[in-house]
Amino acid sequence: MAQECTHIENAISFVTLPPGPLRCEECVNKGMSWVHLRMCTKCGHVGCCDSSPGRHATNHFRSTNHPIIKSAEPGEEWYWCFVDEVAFAMKQVQ
Ligand SMILES: [Zn+2]
Numbered sequence: 001m002a003q004e005c006t007h008i009e010n011a012i013s014f015v016t017l018p019p020g021p022l023r024c025e026e027c028v029n030k031g032m033s034w035v036h037l038r039m040c041t042k043c044g045h046v047g048c049c050d051s052s053p054g055r056h057a058t059n060h061f062r063s064t065n066h067p068i069i070k071s072a073e074p075g076e077e078w079y080w081c082f083v084d085e086v087a088f089a090m091k092q093v094q
């Protein structure tokens, strides 16, 4: 059964990645390393993915309730809603 995100209109202000090189500031501050980066589409926060030890993108959602992240990896154009636990692509956003 297809599940849809109900937060797209309110939670997407940032779709363009900030100028690189991107980094997870929280990992940098703690001397940790990350695997992949995700950008919060509500405020532009960049954090690391759940495969990274810090899981700072998920931590950002838990502390701010900003529901949607975009992959910050080059060439990747997918989004993920933490609340609905659904992934979707750019064409559904525009
Ligand atoms: Zn959603």
Ligand SMILES: [Zn+2]
Pocket: 024, 025, 026, 027, 034, 047, 048, 052, 054, 055, 056, 057
């Ligand atoms: Zn991190």
Ligand SMILES: [Zn+2]
Pocket: 040, 041, 042, 043, 044, 045, 060, 064, 066
């Ligand atoms: Zn945010």
